């Protein structure tokens with residue numbers, strides 16, 4: 001998925017030792033993704049392809065939110081108050097203010113976040129023993145790969161191949177720096 005650095009193996013150990021905390025954080029990320037997609041749809045009402053895609057995407061994210069909540073209920077877990085995610089906040093600092101550039105950056109940053117989610121859910125699925133939880137994370141890893149492509153393809157729909165390639169490379173480099181420098185937590189990001 002073009003990520004420049006791999007997640008540290010220590011992150012996998014940390015998550016496996018705090019799997020309930022990870023599942024709660026995972027639920028929050030699904031809710032936030034669905035919300036962000038609905039905001040984007042509202043912000044660009046004239047972009048038909050985007051509106052259609054964001055509607056489908058937000059429904060998919062909400063369906064996964066529901067599945068994670070089901071998992072939480074089985075484990076007697078409840079949601080926690082919202083917390084800031086430094087990884088997301090710092091990536092968003094790369095959003096350029098000019099309207100078109102902002103839109104391109106939004107699409108590419110979301111594609112990168114989904115690519116990182118795909119990598120991390122794949123790592124968790126591989127590390128878990130056989131069972132429902134492993135199957136769940138395998139299926140969600142596939143979904144995140146699909147979402148990463150969705151946003152990359154939207155960028156290519158609205159912008160030139162050259163503009164997308166140049167900016168994508170810059171943002172992947174910025175993301176790699178964040179991954180190298182941010183402390184690891186038992187969270188998706």
Ligand SMILES: [Fe+2]
Pocket residue numbers: 033061114117143144147
């Ligand atoms: Fe996703």
